[in-house]
Amino acid sequence: MNTSLMTIIFCLLAGYVGLALLYFISIRPRLRCLQNGQSKSPIPACSSDAVDAPSPLAVDHGGEASPQAYALAEPATSHLALQRSLDEWWHTFDAVIDPILILDTDLTIVKGNRAALQLLSVNGSGIEGKKCHQLFAGSDTPCLMCLVQKVCCERKPHLQEITHRYIGRTFSVSCAPIINDDKVVGFVHSAKDISLQCNLEKRLVHASKLEAISTLAGGIAHDFNNILGAILGNADLLLYRLPIQEKEEHPFVGPPITYEEIAEHVQAIKRAGNRAKALVGQILAFSRQTTNQRRNLLIAPVVKEVCRLLRASFPATIELKVSVAQDIGMIYADPGQIQQVLMNLCTNAAQAIENDIGVIEVSLREIETGKAEQLRYNDLVPGKYVVLTVQDTGKGIPPKTLERIFDPFFTTREVGEGTGMGLAVLHGIIVSHDGVIDVKSEMGKGTVFTVFFPRLPEAAGEDDEIVLMPRGTETILFVDDEEDIVKMRTRMLSYLGYRLLPATSPEQALSYFTKGHEHIDLLITDHTMPRMTGLQLATRISAMKPDLPIILCSGYSEAITPEEAKKAGVRRFLAKPVDMRLLAIAIREILPNQDRGE
Numbered sequence: 001m002n003t004s005l006m007t008i009i010f011c012l013l014a015g016y017v018g019l020a021l022l023y024f025i026s027i028r029p030r031l032r033c034l035q036n037g038q039s040k041s042p043i044p045a046c047s048s049d050a051v052d053a054p055s056p057l058a059v060d061h062g063g064e065a066s067p068q069a070y071a072l073a074e075p076a077t078s079h080l081a082l083q084r085s086l087d088e089w090w091h092t093f094d095a096v097i098d099p100i101l102i103l104d105t106d107l108t109i110v111k112g113n114r115a116a117l118q119l120l121s122v123n124g125s126g127i128e129g130k131k132c133h134q135l136f137a138g139s140d141t142p143c144l145m146c147l148v149q150k151v152c153c154e155r156k157p158h159l160q161e162i163t164h165r166y167i168g169r170t171f172s173v174s175c176a177p178i179i180n181d182d183k184v185v186g187f188v189h190s191a192k193d194i195s196l197q198c199n200l201e202k203r204l205v206h207a208s209k210l211e212a213i214s215t216l217a218g219g220i221a222h223d224f225n226n227i228l229g230a231i232l233g234n235a236d237l238l239l240y241r242l243p244i245q246e247k248e249e250h251p252f253v254g255p256p257i258t259y260e261e262i263a264e265h266v267q268a269i270k271r272a273g274n275r276a277k278a279l280v281g282q283i284l285a286f287s288r289q290t291t292n293q294r295r296n297l298l299i300a301p302v303v304k305e306v307c308r309l310l311r312a313s314f315p316a317t318i319e320l321k322v323s324v325a326q327d328i329g330m331i332y333a334d335p336g337q338i339q340q341v342l343m344n345l346c347t348n349a350a351q352a353i354e355n356d357i358g359v360i361e362v363s364l365r366e367i368e369t370g371k372a373e374q375l376r377y378n379d380l381v382p383g384k385y386v387v388l389t390v391q392d393t394g395k396g397i398p399p400k401t402l403e404r405i406f407d408p409f410f411t412t413r414e415v416g417e418g419t420g421m422g423l424a425v426l427h428g429i430i431v432s433h434d435g436v437i438d439v440k441s442e443m444g445k446g447t448v449f450t451v452f453f454p455r456l457p458e459a460a461g462e463d464d465e466i467v468l469m470p471r472g473t474e475t476i477l478f479v480d481d482e483e484d485i486v487k488m489r490t491r492m493l494s495y496l497g498y499r500l501l502p503a504t505s506p507e508q509a510l511s512y513f514t515k516g517h518e519h520i521d522l523l524i525t526d527h528t529m530p531r532m533t534g535l536q537l538a539t540r541i542s543a544m545k546p547d548l549p550i551i552l553c554s555g556y557s558e559a560i561t562p563e564e565a566k567k568a569g570v571r572r573f574l575a576k577p578v579d580m581r582l583l584a585i586a587i588r589e590i591l592p593n594q595d596r597g598e
Contacts, residue, residue: 152184389449474522476500477503507531513545521591522550
């Protein structure tokens with residue numbers, strides 16, 4: 001028994017020693033060779049041929065490799081293949097020119113490629129271990145437009161355009177889930193920089209707007225002349241008929257003016273002023289270089305106003321017929337872009353009319369799509385739509401051209417007569433409004449463009465009419481560099497019970513606070529003033545009196561962002577010219593209610 005046990009132990013020891021010798025003499029040097037990429041072992045060469053070839057010791061007398069040789073070569077071959085795969089993956093990962101991040105579920109960066117490191121690294125430091133929103137947005141919380149939550153819920157990739165003001169770029173962001181054992185364990189986040197493309201698109205749209213405005217220049221000038229004629233005419237009548245003691249050498253011949261007639265002239269002046277205000281607002285909205293400013297919009301007044309301007313711009317031989325149905329609902333749209341769509345469609349229609357003799361018909365109506373509409377317009381979903389139609393009696397569009405009219409840079413005009421971007425830009429605007437555009441044309445008879453905008457659901461109407469304006473007794477500092485406006489506002493607010501401190505310069509306004517002789521409850525200031533803007537004035541006064549409410553007035557709101565206004569202490573923004581009733585309401589909404597009167 002003892003002899004048998006000793007024999008077994010001896011055999012095990014011999015086998016162990018043999019395996020150890022085999023590992024240290026043959027296998028270990030080969031693995032080191034594969035790791036280092038060069039021959040540091042007794043094996044003569046470290047190439048793929050050397051790895052794949054069996055050891056001479058393992059070749060049988062027939063010249064073929066024994067099974068033991070393949071058993072030794074297989075781990076080394078697998079290790080080399082794994083190393084090559086890893087190298088190829090890293091080379092591919094770093095070769096992608098767009099930043100790519102691998103994130104865990106907490107949005108912590110696990111890995112990033114070379115492009116991501118170049119974009120997000122601060123002073124050459126690494127990005128692994130940091131939150132993606134810290135590097136992209138400079139925020140400790142996830143971005144408002146982050147795709148991660150949607151990707152987690154739907155478990156499929158999503159794509160979205162996001163502008164990160166922190167690094168000053170716009171990206172086309174793609175986010176895809178990493179799923180393991182039916183659980184989302186991370187995300188692959190890529191960001192393609194499209195800042196240049198977006199900038200070019202904005203410039204292109206703006207150029208198209210300016211081209212349309214140049215077409216309407218005659219109509220705008222005609223409209224302003226009519227407005228000025230109404231204002232100046234009524235003012236002349238008032239000055240002529242009002243009794244003025246200093247000018248008795250030319251007494252008025254006729255019955256004395258009554259209060260009703262005075263009120264009628266003043267109302268006419270106010271109506272003309274409101275028309276001018278609306279026209280300026282439309283020009284600013286149409287020409288501004290900003291992104292889509294969509295809101296709930298009554299499209300019918302926009303269509304009527306644009307057609308009125310177009311009618312004055314077109315030759316008298318082109319008849320413009322406008323048909324707007326009653327009670328057209330609201331759409332969610334940018335007013336400036338709706339103007340651009342209608343202007344360009346009508347301008348194209350006028351250019352298509354030969355010899356400037358023909359008819360353009362513009363109609364606006366509501367429909368509820370049925371099977372017939374869905375068969376004709378494949379992109380329409382069931383629902384209610386506001387339909388804008390522009391029809392002309394021009395020469396028509398050939399069928400081959402009709403297939404390409406929405407392609408960028410496609411045009412049938414001669415060199416120098418157009419860029420070919422007009423209809424492509426319009427198509428992009430309509431699609432961005434969730435709408436559909438369709439065109440039908442017949443040679444020699446004309447063309448019809450039909451645009452569908454989704455109609456908003458009915459909302460409860462609100463009565464804005466307020467006969468009595470709210471009053472107060474507080475002290476208000478009013479600042480504007482136009483002396484006539486300061487005098488007018490001082491009288492206006494004094495009539496409502498307020499005590500007014502007028503200032504015609506920012507320096508004069510600051511002196512009220514530096515002297516400290518007056519208790520001021522509210523500051524109302526213009527924005528565009530010499531030497532100091534209204535926003536800068538608000539910032540300096542807020543530093544001296546942080547609790548003072550401030551109303552900022554300007555004729556062009558986009559010069560100021562909401563963040564800048566809030567930082568300067570501005571509580572309310574009002575667009576000039578400011579309506580008396582709206583100003584009175586705004587004052588009472590900002591100031592405490594104990595002094596409120598009706």
